[in-house]
Amino acid sequence: MNNNEIEQIVKQVLAGMQGTTSGSTAPKTAGPIPSRSRVAMLTGIEKIEIQEYDIPEIGDDDILVKVEGCGICGTDAHEYKRDPFGLIPVVLGHEGTGEIVKMGKNVKKDSAGKPLAIGDKVVTCMIFKDNPDITMYDLNKQNVGGGDIYGLIPDNETHFNGWFADYLVIKGGSTVFNVSDLDLDSRILIEPCAVLIHAVERAKTTGILKFNSRVVVQGCGPIGLICIAVLRTMGIQNITAVDGEQKRLDFAKRMGADKTVNFKDHSGIEALAGAVKDSFGGYFADFAFQCTGSPVAHSNIYKFIRDGGGLCELGFFINGGDAQINPHFDLCSKEITLVGSWVYTLRDYATTFDFLKRAIAIGLPIKELITHKYPLDKINDAFVTNVKMEGLKIAVINE
Numbered sequence: 001m002n003n004n005e006i007e008q009i010v011k012q013v014l015a016g017m018q019g020t021t022s023g024s025t026a027p028k029t030a031g032p033i034p035s036r037s038r039v040a041m042l043t044g045i046e047k048i049e050i051q052e053y054d055i056p057e058i059g060d061d062d063i064l065v066k067v068e069g070c071g072i073c074g075t076d077a078h079e080y081k082r083d084p085f086g087l088i089p090v091v092l093g094h095e096g097t098g099e100i101v102k103m104g105k106n107v108k109k110d111s112a113g114k115p116l117a118i119g120d121k122v123v124t125c126m127i128f129k130d131n132p133d134i135t136m137y138d139l140n141k142q143n144v145g146g147g148d149i150y151g152l153i154p155d156n157e158t159h160f161n162g163w164f165a166d167y168l169v170i171k172g173g174s175t176v177f178n179v180s181d182l183d184l185d186s187r188i189l190i191e192p193c194a195v196l197i198h199a200v201e202r203a204k205t206t207g208i209l210k211f212n213s214r215v216v217v218q219g220c221g222p223i224g225l226i227c228i229a230v231l232r233t234m235g236i237q238n239i240t241a242v243d244g245e246q247k248r249l250d251f252a253k254r255m256g257a258d259k260t261v262n263f264k265d266h267s268g269i270e271a272l273a274g275a276v277k278d279s280f281g282g283y284f285a286d287f288a289f290q291c292t293g294s295p296v297a298h299s300n301i302y303k304f305i306r307d308g309g310g311l312c313e314l315g316f317f318i319n320g321g322d323a324q325i326n327p328h329f330d331l332c333s334k335e336i337t338l339v340g341s342w343v344y345t346l347r348d349y350a351t352t353f354d355f356l357k358r359a360i361a362i363g364l365p366i367k368e369l370i371t372h373k374y375p376l377d378k379i380n381d382a383f384v385t386n387v388k389m390e391g392l393k394i395a396v397i398n399e
């Protein structure tokens with residue numbers, strides 16, 4: 001009997017066991033659920049109103065989640081400031097997590113095949129579960145992204161469509177994961193961390209990134225800091241962080257960077273490249289991650305990389321303008337292998353759960369990325385803090 005057959009039998013037995021526990025057709029619930037509750041509705045530019053609606057009926061394939069918390073993403077901040085996606089009125093929030101309090105009779109498992117029960121902690125994911133290898137790039141190409149993403153659905157009769165609320169209705173067919181074995185802060189950080197799991201997977205396709213590689217990470221915002229943590233959990237030791245802010249560089253060290261270079265201490269690219277070289281004991285980097293949205297930073301990073309080295313560019317989440325490079329010196333004569341990275345696949349999402357557990361187990365202060373927490377009724381303050389770029393990750397936490 002092969003592994004597949006054994007798996008099938010186990011699945012059948014488990015399915016049978018679950019079948020015997022749910023005799024009734026009514027949705028299973030966990031104690032009293034209010035008939036009405038709050039959502040944070042973006043009703044205009046920079047204007048979020050707390051509104052109350054009836055919690056809708058939960059269909060046979062649906063899940064009702066009591067929201068525990070949700071991070072503010074750059075996407076949320078753009079929508080709050082300018083409504084570039086034309087979603088208003090909308091309940092934002094896609095980096096959210098909470099507890100299942102009610103589920104339809106057909107709901108048995110999450111998108112990875114893990115059983116789901118009342119009381120389980122879950123997250124949703126913006127990648128459709130039908131094809132775990134599909135990337136955000138494919139979604140953009142097919143123009144199918146957006147229709148199904150909780151937190152980016154214009155207000156409709158359900159109302160509880162985004163994580164900035166007391167409850168979220170997860171419709172049947174959505175991508176949902178049981179992450180009960182992660183604490184609340186880790187669950188809020190899943191989405192941004194998945195971006196770096198994907199970037200490191202992209203970097204690995206070059207064949208250049210190894211355990212003993214000298215790696216430079218440029219930019220120590222949340223993305224760069226998580227990048228360092230992912231590299232560190234993979235066992236890579238020789239990491240130099242580059243940024244212009246000492247506070248961020250100090251945090252980079254605690255996240256696993258071996259050395260730091262403050263670009264403000266060096267005038268001109270030659271001096272800066274020299275400082276990076278010194279940090280590796282007289283060698284340039286084997287591999288570099290570009291984690292800023294600055295075109296100048298993109299131009300500079302080639303100077304930090306050795307001949308035959310690799311580069312992963314992931315900083316340009318939005319258009320930051322053109323960058324100038326010299327194709328002869330920077331790419332051809334050095335034989336640089338360059339990859340771009342864009343969001344994540346569903347497989348990366350699952351890997352992220354394990355990454356978070358490992359990062360915490362080896363003592364990386366990953367949860368300190370959440371620098372500010374606000375209750376739902378202070379969500380406008382939370383967005384103002386985010387827009388002012390104070391702190392790293394801003395989260396809304398429900399009591």
Ligand SMILES: [Zn+2]
Pocket residue numbers: 073074075094095191192
């Ligand atoms: Zn996001």
